[in-house]
Structures are given as structure tokens and as C-alpha cells.
Amino acid sequence: MESSIQVLLVAGTHGNEINAPWLFQHWNENSDFLSIKGVNVITVIGNPAALNQGRRYIDRDLNRSFSPELLTSLEVVDQDVQRAREMIDLFGENGVKPCNIAIDFHSTTAAMGTCLVVYGRRKADLALAALIQHNLGLPIYLHEGDKKQTGFLVEAWPCGLVVEIGPVPQGLLDSKIINQTRIAVEVVLDQISKVKTNKAVFPDQIFVHRHLRSLDFPRNSDGVPDAVIHPNLQGKDWRPIKEGTPLFLKFDGTAVHFDLNESLVPVFINEAAYSEKNIAMSLTISEKWPFSKEWERSLRKLILN
Amino acid sequence: MESSIQVLLVAGTHGNEINAPWLFQHWNENSDFLSIKGVNVITVIGNPAALNQGRRYIDRDLNRSFSPELLTSLEVVDQDVQRAREMIDLFGENGVKPCNIAIDFHSTTAAMGTCLVVYGRRKADLALAALIQHNLGLPIYLHEGDKKQTGFLVEAWPCGLVVEIGPVPQGLLDSKIINQTRIAVEVVLDQISKVKTNKAVFPDQIFVHRHLRSLDFPRNSDGVPDAVIHPNLQGKDWRPIKEGTPLFLKFDGTAVHFDLNESLVPVFINEAAYSEKNIAMSLTISEKWPFSKEWERSLRKLILN
Numbered sequence: 001m002e003s004s005i006q007v008l009l010v011a012g013t014h015g016n017e018i019n020a021p022w023l024f025q026h027w028n029e030n031s032d033f034l035s036i037k038g039v040n041v042i043t044v045i046g047n048p049a050a051l052n053q054g055r056r057y058i059d060r061d062l063n064r065s066f067s068p069e070l071l072t073s074l075e076v077v078d079q080d081v082q083r084a085r086e087m088i089d090l091f092g093e094n095g096v097k098p099c100n101i102a103i104d105f106h107s108t109t110a111a112m113g114t115c116l117v118v119y120g121r122r123k124a125d126l127a128l129a130a131l132i133q134h135n136l137g138l139p140i141y142l143h144e145g146d147k148k149q150t151g152f153l154v155e156a157w158p159c160g161l162v163v164e165i166g167p168v169p170q171g172l173l174d175s176k177i178i179n180q181t182r183i184a185v186e187v188v189l190d191q192i193s194k195v196k197t198n199k200a201v202f203p204d205q206i207f208v209h210r211h212l213r214s215l216d217f218p219r220n221s222d223g224v225p226d227a228v229i230h231p232n233l234q235g236k237d238w239r240p241i242k243e244g245t246p247l248f249l250k251f252d253g254t255a256v257h258f259d260l261n262e263s264l265v266p267v268f269i270n271e272a273a274y275s276e277k278n279i280a281m282s283l284t285i286s287e288k289w290p291f292s293k294e295w296e297r298s299l300r301k302l303i304l305n
Numbered sequence: 306m307e308s309s310i311q312v313l314l315v316a317g318t319h320g321n322e323i324n325a326p327w328l329f330q331h332w333n334e335n336s337d338f339l340s341i342k343g344v345n346v347i348t349v350i351g352n353p354a355a356l357n358q359g360r361r362y363i364d365r366d367l368n369r370s371f372s373p374e375l376l377t378s379l380e381v382v383d384q385d386v387q388r389a390r391e392m393i394d395l396f397g398e399n400g401v402k403p404c405n406i407a408i409d410f411h412s413t414t415a416a417m418g419t420c421l422v423v424y425g426r427r428k429a430d431l432a433l434a435a436l437i438q439h440n441l442g443l444p445i446y447l448h449e450g451d452k453k454q455t456g457f458l459v460e461a462w463p464c465g466l467v468v469e470i471g472p473v474p475q476g477l478l479d480s481k482i483i484n485q486t487r488i489a490v491e492v493v494l495d496q497i498s499k500v501k502t503n504k505a506v507f508p509d510q511i512f513v514h515r516h517l518r519s520l521d522f523p524r525n526s527d528g529v530p531d532a533v534i535h536p537n538l539q540g541k542d543w544r545p546i547k548e549g550t551p552l553f554l555k556f557d558g559t560a561v562h563f564d565l566n567e568s569l570v571p572v573f574i575n576e577a578a579y580s581e582k583n584i585a586m587s588l589t590i591s592e593k594w595p596f597s598k599e600w601e602r603s604l605r606k607l608i609l610n
Contacts, residue, residue, distance in 0.1 A: 026531065026556040054581070055360070109474040169414040169474030171577040173533040175554050226331065228478040249480050251331040272476040276359070 005303050006040040007192060008091045008099035009185065013063050013106065013153055014273070015050025016170040019177040020105035023185075039193050042097060044090075046104070046153065047083060054171050056273055063104070067151030084153070093158055100302050101128070102157035103188055105181055108166035109272040111235040114180045115139045117162035118208070119152050123298035124159035126206060130291055131191045131299075132161075134203040136184070139238060141267055141284065142208040149277070159302055163188070167235070170272060195303045202296050209238075209265050209284035216278045218248055218256055226251050229270045229280060237269050240286070248280070310608050311345045312497060313396045313404035314490065318368050318411065318458055319578070320355025321475035324482040325410035328490075344498050347402060349395075351409070351458065352388060359476050361578055368409070372456030389458070398463055405607050406433070407462035408493055410486055413471035414577040416540040419485045420444045422467035423513070424457050428603035429464035431511060435596055436496045436604075437466075439508040441489070444543055446572055446589065447513040454582070464607055468493070472540065475577060500608045507601050514543075514570050514589035521583045523553055523561055531556050534575045534585065542574050545591075553585070 011020030024043045045051055047062045059078035066084050070076055091099045101124075115138050118125050129140050141164075143149070154160025163184045168177045194200040217225035227248035233241075240263045241247070248256040258264075268274060269281040316325030329348045350356055352367045364383035370376075375386050376393065396404045406429075420443050423430050434445050446469075448454070459465025468489045473482045499505040522530035532553035538546075545568045546552070553561040563569075573579060574586040 022530075022533070025529070029525075109477050167474075169472075169577050170476065171580070172414050172474075172575060173530075173580075174539065174575075175533045175536045176539075178533065220334075224330070225327075225478075228327070228480045228483065231480045234479065234481075270477060270479075272474050275476070275478075 005101070005192070005196065005305070006042060006097065006099040007189065008102040008157065009041060009043045010046045010102060010104040010153065011043070012048070012051045013046030013104055014056045014061075015047050015052070016054055016056050016273075017107040018051065018054075018171060019107050019165070019168065019173060020181050021045055021051055022173055023178050023181050038196060039189050041189065042091060042099060044087070046087070047080065049079060049083070056170075063106075063153050064149065064151040066153050066156040070151060071156075084156075087153075088156055092156065100158050100305070101192065102154050102160040103185075104153050104160065104162045105184070106162055106164045107168050107177055107181075108164050108268060109169060110268045110270060111167045111237045112164050112267065113139070113238070114163065114165050114184055115141060117141045117143055117164055119155050119160075119162075120144050122159065123292070123295040124302050125154075125161060126292075127202065127295035127299035128159060128188075128191070129161055130203050130206040130295070131195070131200055132184075132187055133206060134201070135191060136187050140206065140208045141282075142210045144211055146211060146214070148214075159299065161188075166271075192303060195300060202291060204291050206289050206291055208287050208289060209267060210287055212264065212283050212285055214279040214282045215247070217275075217280045218250065225275075227256055230255055233266070233269060235269070237267050238265060240265050310406070310497070310501065310610070311347060311402065311404040312494065313407040313462065314346060314348045315351045315407060315409040315458065316348070317353070317356045318351030318409055319361045319366075320352050320357070321359055321361050321578075322412040323356065323359075323476060324412050324470070324473065324478060325486050326350055326356055327478055328483050328486050343501060344494050346494065347396060347404060349392070351392070352385065354384060354388070361475075368411075368458050369454065369456040371458050371461040375456060376461075389461075392458075393461055397461065405463050405610075406497065407459050407465040408490075409458050409465065409467045410489070411467055411469045412473050412482055412486075413469050413573065414474060415573045415575060416472045416542045417469050417572065418444070418543070419468065419470050419489055420446055422446045422448055422469055424460050424465075424467075425449050427464065428597070428600040429607050430459075430466060431597075432507065432600035432604035433464060433493075433496070434466055435508055435511040435600070436500070436505055437489075437492055438511060439506070440496060441492050445511065445513045446587075447515045449516055451516060451519070453519075464604065466493075471576075497608060500605060507596060509596050511594050511596055513592050513594060514572060515592055517569065517588050517590055519584040519587045520552070522580075522585045523555065530580075532561055535560055538571070538574060538586075540574070542572050543570060545570050 011024045060080045062080040218227040220226040227250040230246040230249045245258045246255040264283045266281045316329045365385045367385040370386045370389040523532040525531040532555040535551040535554045550563045551560040569588045571586045
């Protein structure tokens, strides 16, 4: 009997990140993409209303709307939360077309290249991320312990990863970004297919950049940012900073330096959408973890159930 | 008696082009900028409502809302047109604080560097553009004969230019772009000041890139774009194309080439905001014109009136 694993590929969770949606829409028109390599794939536009308007979201960031509180609240009825509920009704693990794995394709104005974002330390997530890293050499940003940012889409599925690709402006189609997205989709599905057919080769270790905290822009007494990302740091995501590295440039021409005696790795430097969240960049620590057989079992169980 | 010339500097005519607004806001807080070099300067945020929302405009592109039809229509009452009327009431040549010259600072996702945009062939515009080009070596995009695009802000003042700076994503502060904006402001005011004190040195000629037409993206039978800017053309604004130059890359991997036997210069390649206007790029022809003394007289008359 065929395995019932279904993989949900999401694009346009943010309506102004348009490269993955363009790819998905043309795929659906042009190919029998839905049965690639024996994996049942469903593609969906996360926030079609926002995509139509070229905006990140309508009322509230859809990719912060999947927290249990928002999903069950009787008071919150804005469009984006309703869309979150609808996606779970349709494609959640107990939905109309149940999916076990969700991969959510984003783009960023930061120079992140292609990378994976893992939320917390769910075993199946780590196993799948390790497999993809082992094949594509992608960096992994492990987002955890950030109480100000919760309710990410992929957390509402038993296993889920975000693929982030940049730099690209919001609302702009770029053939390089589309190509990077296409490669990421192919490798993700290929690896899931290999787990299903018992051909996946799991690595011995995983390299993660673990989230420590985010930095806001320096602000004046009115709360208005009075500095921008330092030109030497712009576009330098994934490169370690140390004490004395210039982080910001103030209006008066003076630099604000990193003042701690540690070596950290900045990510999402100057992501345009994060200024409203008061995030100029996030700081991570680079770690190498041994790969756990438990992670592998967890992923196998999901895929072969 | 002091000359009454007042120069209006506009930033944030598009609310998601945030670098010039940031510069202006900090200037107003930090310096006696308003009386620079004997020129009376008024700075203003073009579309504060859109800037607050991080959107290009609210109901309608403010920088297409200054046509006589829209300004006088009794039927059109959207926010942006009302703002256009308000700006003219406040800062128009017969306004509360009358200004003769308007300089409108924009940014673009296209790799335009710093450049000037001149609308039509008004003599004072050409004189001022030639002066700035002579001092900063900037390219000039002469926009004319485009019936689909009218109602630009600067056309509502006796003399006016747009300064366009890119590439920069929408909604993102970039120290390089801010610095380019700052230099452009300084040179513009310096040259106006020199005209006033009779120290301006006008060139013998002006180099313009004259607008011929715009190109839309290739579209499928449903009208959906099925190609993106070719990777070899992305970021190559101002570089001539000829017969056979690849312009677009289709979803199926084939290229769409330039098929005319002429050498033209593309500008505003992949400007994110122009996709809603069905413009993938604009094509110009590079021309060298002799400088006319009439232009100089027209600008002098405005500044020394």
C-alpha cells in the first residue's frame, strides 16, 4: 500500500515575497509536478489576498498567526488569522487533504543566500534540515527562545522548515532567486523521497546558527531610529562579528560598535520587513551538534507511517 | 533686497522610498539646513500617510496625480489627489509659501545609480539639469511623449527635477543611498546658489537619454507574465542593448531577445513598482544636444526674479 505522506509546499505566506509564488504558479500550469518522485505534493499560496495587493499581510503577519492562542481565539477575526485557520482545516495533519510536512518558501532583502530556518528543536525538523544541509551545504538558522516572535506557520505541522532566499527586494521577480528556489524545492522533495525509499544518507553532525537575541536600531529620545546599518556590515550576513566591529552608522557620521567580547554571527541584517518589529539584525552562535538517531527515527516515522 | 526664490525639496512622494525621508527628518532636527548658501529651502514629505504605512501610495500614485484633470476634478477625492492639491496650495508658485523650483527625491530597485529625470523640455529644467550634470556627471533620463504616464509632481512647479537613486529595496534604509541623496541635495542647492550669485558655469552641451517607449513583460494567454528579466540584463541599466541582446528569460528556460536593428539604452530595468504599470523597462536613445542660452535665461529669470 502506498504511503500516505503528503508534503505541503507553501509560497507567498508573505504577499510581497513573489518569487516562489511565480515559480509555483507556472509549475502548476506546466507540469505534472504534483506526483514528483513518488511524493504527494500540494502547493499552495499562503496569503493570496496579500499577494494580490503586493503587501506582506493584510491585518497581521500571517507567519506569526499560527499560535494556539490566535488559532483558537474567538475575539480575533482578522483576515490573516482566518487564513491561518483555513490552511489548517485544509492541509493540517487532520485536514481535508492532510499533510505531515510543510515547507514554507520565503525571500528576504538580507544577503542570506539560500538557508533553512528551523523553529525550536523538533526531532523530525532537525533530521530533515540535516539531510538538506548535507546535500546542499546550506546554513541553518535555529530560531528558538524568542518570546516576541511566535506563531510561525511551519510549527502548526508535525514537521516543517522555512527556506529563506535573498537578497531580493520585496515585490521583485529575480531569475537568480527563482532558480535558487527551484533547486531548494527539488532537493527537499528528493530527500523526502529518499527517506521513503530508504535511500537517505543522514550525516553524522549538523551545523546550526542558534538564535541568541535580536538587535534594534539605535533610537533617539523620541524613539525614532537615528542610525542605519553600517555600510561595512550591509550584506555581510553569516560573517562573524567581534568586539569593535562597526554595526551602525549614526546620522552624525559616528559608528556604533559591537561591544561584547564574543564572536557572534549576524543574520537577517536589514531585512526590510523587520523594521516594524524593531529588529535590525539577529545574533546567533555557530554550533556543531552530533546527529541523533532519534531525529532520524522521528522523521522516518512521519514519512513511512 | 533679498531674492524671493524658494526651493522645495520633496522626499517620500512614494511612501516606500524611505531613504530621502530619513535624511530630511534628521536634517530638520539637527541643523539650520533651511538657509543653506543663501537659498531658502523648504523640505517636505510628499505622502506622509503612505510613508507611515510603508506603501507607495494610499489610493493612487501621488506622482501621477498632478495632472490638471485630477487637480481640478470634482469627482476625484481620493487621499493622494487631495494631498497633491494640498501641496500646491501650500508650496505651489502661488501657494502659502511659494516655491519656484521643486526637486523630488526618489529611490528605485533598478540599478540606476544617481540620475536625474526631466519631464518634457521646459527650458529652466534643462538648464538646471545641465548644470548638475556638468558638476556631478549624472545621466539624465528625458521622459516625454508617454501618454500613459502623466501628472508628475515636478511638472506642477515652474521648474522641477526628479533625482532617482538605486538600486535599493523598497522600505529599506541603506547608508550608501542616503549618502548619494545627501550629495545630490548639496550639489543641487550649490548650483542654484551659484546661479543666484552669478557664479554658475553652464556647459556647452547636455547629454540626455531620451525616452522612446516602455517594454512590458512577455505574457501568457491569460495575461500573466511568463518571463522575468534575463539574468544577464538585471542590473545593467544605462548599458546599450542591440539586436540579439537577451531581455527576458521564460519559465521554460528560453530567452527572449531584442529583435530590432538599433542600439538603445534600457533604464528602470525591473523597478518593482512598475510591474503594476506593465513596465519591465524603458528604452531610451542617447543624444547630445548643444546647450541653449535660452535655457540659461529661463532659469536665471526664475531664480533672480
